[in-house]
Amino acid sequence: MRLVTQNLLTCQVKACMDTAATPDGGFLSYPLKVVPDAGGLKQVASPFDEGVAKSILPRLDWAALRKTAAELGVAALPEEVPAGAESDAGFLRSVYALVFDIHLEEGNLLCPHCGRAYPVRKGVPNMLLRDDEM
Protein backbone atom coordinates (compact mmCIF):
# COMPACT_ATOMS: atom_id res chain seq x y z
CA MET A 1 0.00 0.00 0.00
CA ARG A 2 1.29 3.40 -0.98
CA LEU A 3 0.93 6.67 0.88
CA VAL A 4 -1.57 7.96 -1.67
CA THR A 5 -3.95 5.24 -0.46
CA GLN A 6 -3.15 5.74 3.21
CA ASN A 7 -4.08 9.39 2.64
CA LEU A 8 -7.66 8.23 1.88
CA LEU A 9 -8.19 5.56 4.52
CA THR A 10 -10.26 6.06 7.65
CA CYS A 11 -11.18 3.87 10.59
CA GLN A 12 -14.57 2.21 10.10
CA VAL A 13 -15.25 1.00 13.63
CA LYS A 14 -18.76 2.22 14.39
CA ALA A 15 -18.12 3.45 17.94
CA CYS A 16 -15.02 5.27 16.69
CA MET A 17 -16.77 6.96 13.78
CA ASP A 18 -19.57 8.08 16.08
CA THR A 19 -17.18 10.03 18.27
CA ALA A 20 -14.40 11.04 15.88
CA ALA A 21 -15.78 14.24 14.33
CA THR A 22 -14.26 17.48 15.61
CA PRO A 23 -16.00 20.88 15.62
CA ASP A 24 -13.67 22.18 12.88
CA GLY A 25 -14.78 19.46 10.46
CA GLY A 26 -11.82 17.18 11.05
CA PHE A 27 -11.70 13.58 12.26
CA LEU A 28 -9.73 12.33 15.25
CA SER A 29 -9.58 8.93 13.54
CA TYR A 30 -7.61 10.29 10.59
CA PRO A 31 -4.99 9.74 9.27
CA LEU A 32 -4.29 6.12 10.17
CA LYS A 33 -0.77 5.93 11.55
CA VAL A 34 1.68 3.89 9.48
CA VAL A 35 3.58 1.48 11.74
CA PRO A 36 5.92 -0.66 9.63
CA ASP A 37 7.44 -3.90 10.90
CA ALA A 38 11.23 -3.99 10.71
CA GLY A 39 12.01 -3.74 7.00
CA GLY A 40 8.31 -3.45 6.21
CA LEU A 41 8.63 -0.18 4.34
CA LYS A 42 9.85 -0.35 0.75
CA GLN A 43 10.77 2.20 -1.82
CA VAL A 44 10.15 1.22 -5.44
CA ALA A 45 10.92 3.84 -8.07
CA SER A 46 8.14 4.19 -10.64
CA PRO A 47 8.16 6.31 -13.79
CA PHE A 48 6.98 9.85 -13.07
CA ASP A 49 3.57 10.58 -14.53
CA GLU A 50 2.92 14.30 -14.58
CA GLY A 51 -0.74 13.98 -15.50
CA VAL A 52 -1.45 11.78 -12.52
CA ALA A 53 0.68 13.95 -10.24
CA LYS A 54 -1.32 17.05 -11.19
CA SER A 55 -4.64 15.35 -10.68
CA ILE A 56 -3.58 13.88 -7.31
CA LEU A 57 -2.10 17.01 -5.77
CA PRO A 58 -5.32 18.96 -5.11
CA ARG A 59 -7.03 15.98 -3.52
CA LEU A 60 -4.30 15.02 -1.07
CA ASP A 61 -5.01 15.89 2.51
CA TRP A 62 -1.78 17.79 2.84
CA ALA A 63 -1.71 17.99 6.63
CA ALA A 64 -2.18 14.22 6.87
CA LEU A 65 0.53 13.54 4.31
CA ARG A 66 2.92 15.91 6.03
CA LYS A 67 2.30 14.24 9.39
CA THR A 68 2.77 10.74 8.00
CA ALA A 69 5.93 11.67 6.08
CA ALA A 70 7.40 13.23 9.22
CA GLU A 71 6.52 10.22 11.42
CA LEU A 72 8.16 7.88 8.95
CA GLY A 73 11.10 10.23 8.54
CA VAL A 74 10.85 10.05 4.75
CA ALA A 75 10.24 13.71 3.89
CA ALA A 76 9.91 17.11 5.52
CA LEU A 77 7.04 18.82 3.75
CA PRO A 78 6.17 22.51 3.95
CA GLU A 79 3.17 23.33 6.09
CA GLU A 80 1.11 24.33 3.06
CA VAL A 81 1.24 23.37 -0.59
CA PRO A 82 3.42 26.16 -2.05
CA ALA A 83 1.74 28.55 -4.48
CA GLY A 84 2.22 27.52 -8.10
CA ALA A 85 3.04 23.93 -7.06
CA GLU A 86 0.95 22.43 -9.86
CA SER A 87 3.30 23.87 -12.47
CA ASP A 88 6.53 23.20 -10.56
CA ALA A 89 7.86 19.99 -12.13
CA GLY A 90 10.43 19.43 -9.39
CA PHE A 91 7.85 19.71 -6.65
CA LEU A 92 5.38 17.47 -8.49
CA ARG A 93 8.10 14.90 -8.94
CA SER A 94 8.95 14.76 -5.25
CA VAL A 95 5.31 14.54 -4.17
CA TYR A 96 4.74 11.84 -6.78
CA ALA A 97 7.68 9.81 -5.49
CA LEU A 98 6.49 10.25 -1.91
CA VAL A 99 2.90 9.08 -2.48
CA PHE A 100 3.45 6.50 -5.22
CA ASP A 101 6.88 4.98 -4.54
CA ILE A 102 6.83 4.33 -0.79
CA HIS A 103 5.02 1.10 0.03
CA LEU A 104 4.00 -0.33 3.36
CA GLU A 105 4.52 -4.05 2.77
CA GLU A 106 4.34 -5.43 6.31
CA GLY A 107 3.08 -3.67 9.42
CA ASN A 108 -0.03 -2.04 10.78
CA LEU A 109 -2.25 0.95 10.29
CA LEU A 110 -3.24 2.34 13.66
CA CYS A 111 -6.34 4.39 14.32
CA PRO A 112 -5.24 7.44 16.32
CA HIS A 113 -8.69 7.68 17.96
CA CYS A 114 -9.73 4.17 19.01
CA GLY A 115 -6.40 2.39 18.68
CA ARG A 116 -7.68 -0.27 16.29
CA ALA A 117 -4.79 -1.87 14.39
CA TYR A 118 -5.41 -2.83 10.77
CA PRO A 119 -2.75 -5.36 9.78
CA VAL A 120 -0.98 -4.99 6.42
CA ARG A 121 0.37 -8.17 4.86
CA LYS A 122 2.08 -8.41 1.47
CA GLY A 123 1.14 -4.80 0.95
CA VAL A 124 -2.60 -5.40 1.44
CA PRO A 125 -4.30 -3.73 4.42
CA ASN A 126 -6.96 -5.86 6.05
CA MET A 127 -9.85 -3.49 6.74
CA LEU A 128 -12.38 -6.21 7.62
CA LEU A 129 -14.31 -5.52 10.81
CA ARG A 130 -15.55 -7.97 13.41
CA ASP A 131 -19.29 -8.11 13.97
CA ASP A 132 -19.00 -6.25 17.29
CA GLU A 133 -17.20 -3.36 15.60
CA MET A 134 -20.10 -2.50 13.30
Next chain:
Amino acid sequence: MAPAEVFYDGTEAKKYTSSSRIIDVQAQMAHRCIELMALPPGHRCFILDIGCGSGLSGEALSSAGHAWVGTDISADMLTVGLARGTPGDTLLSDMGQGLPFRTGSFDGAISVSAVQWLCYATQKSHQPYRRIRAFFASLYRCLKRGARAALQIYPENAAHLEMLSAAAAKAGFRGGLVVDFPNSTKAKKYYLCLVAGSGERDDSAAAATSAAGAAAGAAAGASADSSSSASDGDLKHSDAAMEATDGMGSAMTSSGLVVAMGRRSSSDFEKRRRSRAQDRVGAHAPARKEWVLRKKEQRRAKGLPTRSDSKYTGRRRPDRIT
Protein backbone atom coordinates in the same frame (compact mmCIF):
# COMPACT_ATOMS: atom_id res chain seq x y z
CA MET B 1 -25.12 -20.14 -0.73
CA ALA B 2 -21.47 -19.82 0.09
CA PRO B 3 -20.19 -16.36 1.06
CA ALA B 4 -18.24 -14.49 -1.62
CA GLU B 5 -14.95 -14.93 0.22
CA VAL B 6 -15.54 -18.71 0.18
CA PHE B 7 -16.90 -18.87 -3.38
CA TYR B 8 -13.93 -16.90 -4.71
CA ASP B 9 -11.33 -19.32 -3.36
CA GLY B 10 -8.00 -20.27 -4.89
CA THR B 11 -9.62 -22.48 -7.54
CA GLU B 12 -12.14 -19.88 -8.65
CA ALA B 13 -9.50 -17.15 -8.53
CA LYS B 14 -7.23 -19.14 -10.85
CA LYS B 15 -9.85 -18.94 -13.59
CA TYR B 16 -9.21 -15.21 -13.71
CA THR B 17 -5.79 -15.91 -15.14
CA SER B 18 -6.49 -19.08 -17.10
CA SER B 19 -9.93 -18.78 -18.70
CA SER B 20 -9.78 -16.54 -21.72
CA ARG B 21 -13.59 -16.37 -21.76
CA ILE B 22 -13.77 -15.05 -18.20
CA ILE B 23 -10.93 -12.65 -18.90
CA ASP B 24 -12.61 -11.30 -22.04
CA VAL B 25 -16.02 -10.85 -20.49
CA GLN B 26 -14.60 -9.19 -17.37
CA ALA B 27 -12.50 -6.84 -19.47
CA GLN B 28 -15.43 -5.92 -21.73
CA MET B 29 -17.65 -5.10 -18.79
CA ALA B 30 -14.90 -3.09 -17.14
CA HIS B 31 -14.42 -1.04 -20.31
CA ARG B 32 -18.15 -0.44 -20.49
CA CYS B 33 -18.17 0.72 -16.85
CA ILE B 34 -15.35 3.13 -17.64
CA GLU B 35 -17.32 4.49 -20.58
CA LEU B 36 -20.41 4.91 -18.42
CA MET B 37 -18.52 6.90 -15.78
CA ALA B 38 -18.36 9.59 -18.47
CA LEU B 39 -15.17 11.12 -17.07
CA PRO B 40 -14.07 14.46 -18.48
CA PRO B 41 -12.18 13.58 -21.67
CA GLY B 42 -8.41 13.72 -21.47
CA HIS B 43 -8.29 13.78 -17.67
CA ARG B 44 -6.25 11.34 -15.64
CA CYS B 45 -8.54 10.34 -12.80
CA PHE B 46 -8.45 8.53 -9.50
CA ILE B 47 -10.96 5.67 -9.47
CA LEU B 48 -12.30 3.17 -6.94
CA ASP B 49 -12.79 -0.42 -8.15
CA ILE B 50 -15.24 -2.25 -5.87
CA GLY B 51 -14.76 -6.03 -5.92
CA CYS B 52 -11.50 -5.52 -7.81
CA GLY B 53 -10.63 -9.21 -7.47
CA SER B 54 -7.79 -10.33 -9.67
CA GLY B 55 -7.28 -6.89 -11.16
CA LEU B 56 -8.69 -7.46 -14.65
CA SER B 57 -10.94 -4.43 -14.23
CA GLY B 58 -7.95 -2.56 -12.82
CA GLU B 59 -5.99 -3.34 -15.95
CA ALA B 60 -8.78 -1.75 -17.97
CA LEU B 61 -8.57 1.35 -15.76
CA SER B 62 -4.81 1.53 -16.09
CA SER B 63 -4.96 1.15 -19.84
CA ALA B 64 -7.40 4.05 -19.91
CA GLY B 65 -4.77 6.11 -18.09
CA HIS B 66 -6.36 6.22 -14.64
CA ALA B 67 -4.91 5.56 -11.22
CA TRP B 68 -7.04 3.37 -8.98
CA VAL B 69 -7.57 1.70 -5.64
CA GLY B 70 -9.42 -1.58 -5.35
CA THR B 71 -11.29 -3.34 -2.56
CA ASP B 72 -12.26 -6.99 -2.37
CA ILE B 73 -13.45 -9.42 0.27
CA SER B 74 -11.54 -12.41 -1.12
CA ALA B 75 -7.88 -12.72 -0.14
CA ASP B 76 -7.44 -15.39 -2.81
CA MET B 77 -8.65 -13.08 -5.57
CA LEU B 78 -6.37 -10.31 -4.34
CA THR B 79 -3.45 -12.75 -4.30
CA VAL B 80 -4.04 -13.47 -7.98
CA GLY B 81 -4.02 -9.71 -8.53
CA LEU B 82 -0.72 -9.33 -6.70
CA ALA B 83 0.78 -12.07 -8.85
CA ARG B 84 -0.49 -10.24 -11.91
CA GLY B 85 1.33 -7.17 -10.63
CA THR B 86 -1.64 -4.82 -10.62
CA PRO B 87 -0.60 -1.18 -10.64
CA GLY B 88 -3.30 -0.13 -8.16
CA ASP B 89 -3.32 -0.64 -4.40
CA THR B 90 -5.77 -3.21 -3.14
CA LEU B 91 -7.46 -3.62 0.24
CA LEU B 92 -9.17 -6.52 1.90
CA SER B 93 -12.54 -5.02 2.72
CA ASP B 94 -16.21 -5.98 2.75
CA MET B 95 -18.30 -3.39 0.92
CA GLY B 96 -21.25 -4.36 3.11
CA GLN B 97 -19.35 -2.93 6.08
CA GLY B 98 -18.93 0.40 4.29
CA LEU B 99 -16.00 1.61 2.18
CA PRO B 100 -13.18 2.84 4.45
CA PHE B 101 -12.36 6.09 2.64
CA ARG B 102 -12.66 9.72 3.59
CA THR B 103 -15.04 12.15 1.93
CA GLY B 104 -14.46 13.05 -1.71
CA SER B 105 -11.65 10.54 -2.31
CA PHE B 106 -12.48 9.48 -5.87
CA ASP B 107 -13.38 10.91 -9.29
CA GLY B 108 -15.47 7.86 -10.01
CA ALA B 109 -16.12 4.24 -9.15
CA ILE B 110 -16.62 1.04 -11.10
CA SER B 111 -17.61 -2.46 -10.10
CA VAL B 112 -17.82 -5.62 -12.19
CA SER B 113 -20.16 -8.42 -11.11
CA ALA B 114 -19.76 -7.82 -7.39
CA VAL B 115 -22.49 -5.64 -5.89
CA GLN B 116 -25.30 -8.20 -6.27
CA TRP B 117 -23.55 -10.22 -3.56
CA LEU B 118 -24.95 -7.72 -1.04
CA CYS B 119 -28.45 -9.04 -1.66
CA TYR B 120 -27.66 -12.36 0.00
CA ALA B 121 -27.31 -13.06 3.69
CA THR B 122 -24.33 -15.39 3.46
CA GLN B 123 -23.40 -15.03 7.12
CA LYS B 124 -25.65 -15.40 10.14
CA SER B 125 -25.04 -11.81 11.10
CA HIS B 126 -25.81 -10.41 7.65
CA GLN B 127 -28.80 -8.14 7.18
CA PRO B 128 -28.86 -7.43 3.44
CA TYR B 129 -30.78 -4.15 3.70
CA ARG B 130 -28.42 -2.84 6.30
CA ARG B 131 -25.36 -3.86 4.31
CA ILE B 132 -26.71 -2.35 1.10
CA ARG B 133 -27.46 0.90 2.89
CA ALA B 134 -23.99 1.00 4.45
CA PHE B 135 -22.43 0.38 1.04
CA PHE B 136 -24.27 3.11 -0.87
CA ALA B 137 -23.97 5.66 1.94
CA SER B 138 -20.20 5.13 2.07
CA LEU B 139 -19.91 5.12 -1.73
CA TYR B 140 -21.73 8.44 -1.90
CA ARG B 141 -19.47 9.89 0.75
CA CYS B 142 -16.19 8.85 -0.82
CA LEU B 143 -17.04 10.16 -4.31
CA LYS B 144 -16.41 13.77 -5.27
CA ARG B 145 -19.60 15.74 -5.86
CA GLY B 146 -20.69 15.19 -9.44
CA ALA B 147 -18.64 11.98 -9.75
CA ARG B 148 -20.25 8.86 -11.17
CA ALA B 149 -20.31 5.22 -10.26
CA ALA B 150 -20.96 2.56 -12.90
CA LEU B 151 -21.78 -0.75 -11.27
CA GLN B 152 -22.33 -3.82 -13.44
CA ILE B 153 -24.57 -6.21 -11.53
CA TYR B 154 -26.21 -9.62 -11.95
CA PRO B 155 -29.49 -9.17 -10.12
CA GLU B 156 -31.17 -12.51 -9.52
CA ASN B 157 -34.65 -11.00 -9.69
CA ALA B 158 -36.63 -7.79 -9.69
CA ALA B 159 -36.65 -7.62 -5.89
CA HIS B 160 -32.86 -7.53 -5.76
CA LEU B 161 -32.70 -4.84 -8.38
CA GLU B 162 -35.21 -2.82 -6.43
CA MET B 163 -33.29 -3.26 -3.18
CA LEU B 164 -30.13 -1.93 -4.77
CA SER B 165 -31.61 0.93 -6.73
CA ALA B 166 -33.84 2.10 -3.89
CA ALA B 167 -30.90 2.18 -1.49
CA ALA B 168 -28.79 4.08 -4.03
CA ALA B 169 -31.52 6.71 -4.43
CA LYS B 170 -31.89 6.95 -0.67
CA ALA B 171 -28.17 7.57 -0.27
CA GLY B 172 -28.58 10.63 -2.51
CA PHE B 173 -27.59 9.22 -5.87
CA ARG B 174 -29.32 10.14 -9.08
CA GLY B 175 -29.00 8.24 -12.27
CA GLY B 176 -30.37 5.18 -13.90
CA LEU B 177 -30.16 1.62 -14.95
CA VAL B 178 -28.62 0.83 -18.32
CA VAL B 179 -29.48 -2.48 -19.93
CA ASP B 180 -27.09 -3.62 -22.64
CA PHE B 181 -28.10 -6.31 -25.13
CA PRO B 182 -31.60 -6.48 -23.65
CA ASN B 183 -32.79 -9.11 -26.08
CA SER B 184 -30.13 -11.67 -25.36
CA THR B 185 -30.43 -13.89 -22.31
CA LYS B 186 -26.71 -14.53 -22.32
CA ALA B 187 -25.25 -11.17 -23.20
CA LYS B 188 -27.77 -8.99 -21.33
CA LYS B 189 -26.02 -6.82 -18.78
CA TYR B 190 -27.27 -4.42 -16.13
CA TYR B 191 -25.34 -1.32 -15.16
CA LEU B 192 -26.39 0.91 -12.30
CA CYS B 193 -25.17 4.34 -13.34
CA LEU B 194 -25.16 6.70 -10.39
CA VAL B 195 -24.29 10.36 -9.97
CA ALA B 196 -23.23 11.69 -6.59
CA GLY B 197 -25.16 14.96 -6.80
CA SER B 198 -24.05 18.23 -5.36
CA GLY B 199 -27.20 18.46 -3.27
CA GLU B 200 -28.38 21.34 -5.42
CA ARG B 201 -31.42 20.03 -7.18
CA ASP B 202 -30.89 21.68 -10.57
CA ASP B 203 -27.32 20.66 -10.75
CA SER B 204 -27.90 17.04 -9.84
CA ALA B 205 -30.89 16.70 -12.13
CA ALA B 206 -28.79 17.97 -15.00
CA ALA B 207 -26.04 15.57 -14.09
CA ALA B 208 -28.46 12.67 -13.99
CA THR B 209 -29.82 13.66 -17.36
CA SER B 210 -26.49 13.59 -19.00
CA ALA B 211 -25.68 10.36 -17.18
CA ALA B 212 -28.76 8.76 -18.65
CA GLY B 213 -27.94 10.27 -22.02
CA ALA B 214 -24.38 9.03 -21.99
CA ALA B 215 -25.54 5.80 -20.46
CA ALA B 216 -28.06 5.18 -23.15
CA GLY B 217 -25.26 5.20 -25.66
CA ALA B 218 -26.51 3.68 -28.84
CA ALA B 219 -30.10 3.55 -27.66
CA ALA B 220 -32.33 5.24 -30.16
CA GLY B 221 -35.44 6.94 -28.89
CA ALA B 222 -35.20 5.53 -25.41
CA SER B 223 -32.53 7.95 -24.39
CA ALA B 224 -34.59 11.00 -25.17
CA ASP B 225 -37.45 9.75 -23.02
CA SER B 226 -35.32 8.77 -20.13
CA SER B 227 -33.38 12.01 -20.19
CA SER B 228 -36.49 14.07 -19.88
CA SER B 229 -37.80 12.01 -17.02
CA ALA B 230 -34.50 12.46 -15.27
CA SER B 231 -34.79 16.22 -15.40
CA ASP B 232 -38.32 16.00 -14.07
CA GLY B 233 -36.68 14.49 -11.07
CA ASP B 234 -39.16 11.65 -10.81
CA LEU B 235 -39.56 8.31 -12.37
CA LYS B 236 -40.91 7.52 -15.79
CA HIS B 237 -39.73 4.72 -17.96
CA SER B 238 -39.43 4.68 -21.66
CA ASP B 239 -41.60 1.88 -22.98
CA ALA B 240 -38.76 0.47 -25.00
CA ALA B 241 -36.60 0.16 -21.93
CA MET B 242 -39.42 -1.39 -19.96
CA GLU B 243 -39.85 -4.08 -22.53
CA ALA B 244 -36.16 -4.49 -22.76
CA THR B 245 -35.83 -5.31 -19.10
CA ASP B 246 -38.34 -8.16 -19.20
CA GLY B 247 -40.48 -6.73 -16.48
CA MET B 248 -37.49 -6.03 -14.28
CA GLY B 249 -37.99 -2.41 -15.24
CA SER B 250 -41.10 -2.33 -13.14
CA ALA B 251 -38.88 -2.88 -10.16
CA MET B 252 -37.68 0.65 -10.56
CA THR B 253 -40.95 2.40 -9.79
CA SER B 254 -40.26 3.48 -6.23
CA SER B 255 -36.56 4.00 -6.62
CA GLY B 256 -36.59 7.29 -8.49
CA LEU B 257 -34.16 5.93 -11.04
CA VAL B 258 -34.41 6.03 -14.79
CA VAL B 259 -34.21 3.00 -17.01
CA ALA B 260 -32.40 3.45 -20.27
CA MET B 261 -31.64 0.97 -22.95
CA GLY B 262 -27.96 0.64 -23.68
CA ARG B 263 -26.32 -1.25 -26.50
CA ARG B 264 -28.63 -3.04 -28.88
CA SER B 265 -29.10 -6.75 -29.09
CA SER B 266 -25.89 -8.64 -29.15
CA SER B 267 -26.84 -10.28 -32.43
CA ASP B 268 -27.06 -6.87 -34.10
CA PHE B 269 -23.82 -5.98 -32.47
CA GLU B 270 -22.24 -9.21 -33.64
CA LYS B 271 -23.51 -8.68 -37.18
CA ARG B 272 -22.07 -5.20 -37.30
CA ARG B 273 -18.81 -6.40 -35.89
CA ARG B 274 -18.55 -9.18 -38.43
CA SER B 275 -19.33 -6.98 -41.36
CA ARG B 276 -16.74 -4.51 -40.12
CA ALA B 277 -14.20 -7.30 -39.90
CA GLN B 278 -15.02 -8.28 -43.44
CA ASP B 279 -14.59 -4.70 -44.60
CA ARG B 280 -11.14 -4.69 -43.15
CA VAL B 281 -10.12 -7.80 -45.00
CA GLY B 282 -11.46 -6.23 -48.16
CA ALA B 283 -13.26 -7.61 -51.17
CA HIS B 284 -10.07 -8.64 -52.95
CA ALA B 285 -8.64 -10.64 -50.12
CA PRO B 286 -7.95 -14.25 -51.05
CA ALA B 287 -10.30 -16.85 -49.70
CA ARG B 288 -9.53 -17.96 -46.18
CA LYS B 289 -8.18 -21.38 -47.06
CA GLU B 290 -5.86 -20.08 -49.76
CA TRP B 291 -4.58 -17.45 -47.39
CA VAL B 292 -3.87 -20.02 -44.69
CA LEU B 293 -2.13 -22.31 -47.17
CA ARG B 294 0.05 -19.46 -48.37
CA LYS B 295 1.00 -18.49 -44.83
CA LYS B 296 1.88 -22.08 -44.03
CA GLU B 297 4.11 -22.27 -47.10
CA GLN B 298 5.89 -19.13 -45.93
CA ARG B 299 6.44 -20.69 -42.50
CA ARG B 300 7.79 -23.89 -44.00
CA ALA B 301 10.11 -21.84 -46.20
CA LYS B 302 11.49 -20.23 -43.05
CA GLY B 303 11.88 -23.64 -41.42
CA LEU B 304 9.29 -22.94 -38.74
CA PRO B 305 7.22 -25.79 -37.29
CA THR B 306 4.01 -26.02 -39.32
CA ARG B 307 1.13 -28.50 -39.27
CA SER B 308 0.57 -30.53 -42.40
CA ASP B 309 -2.32 -29.53 -44.65
CA SER B 310 -5.60 -31.41 -44.49
CA LYS B 311 -9.22 -30.98 -45.52
CA TYR B 312 -9.75 -29.06 -42.25
CA THR B 313 -7.11 -26.48 -43.02
CA GLY B 314 -8.53 -22.97 -42.97
CA ARG B 315 -11.94 -24.02 -41.66
CA ARG B 316 -13.58 -22.07 -38.91
CA ARG B 317 -13.75 -23.95 -35.65
CA PRO B 318 -17.34 -24.10 -34.50
CA ASP B 319 -16.35 -24.21 -30.83
CA ARG B 320 -14.31 -21.05 -30.99
CA ILE B 321 -15.83 -17.92 -29.50
CA THR B 322 -15.00 -15.19 -31.94
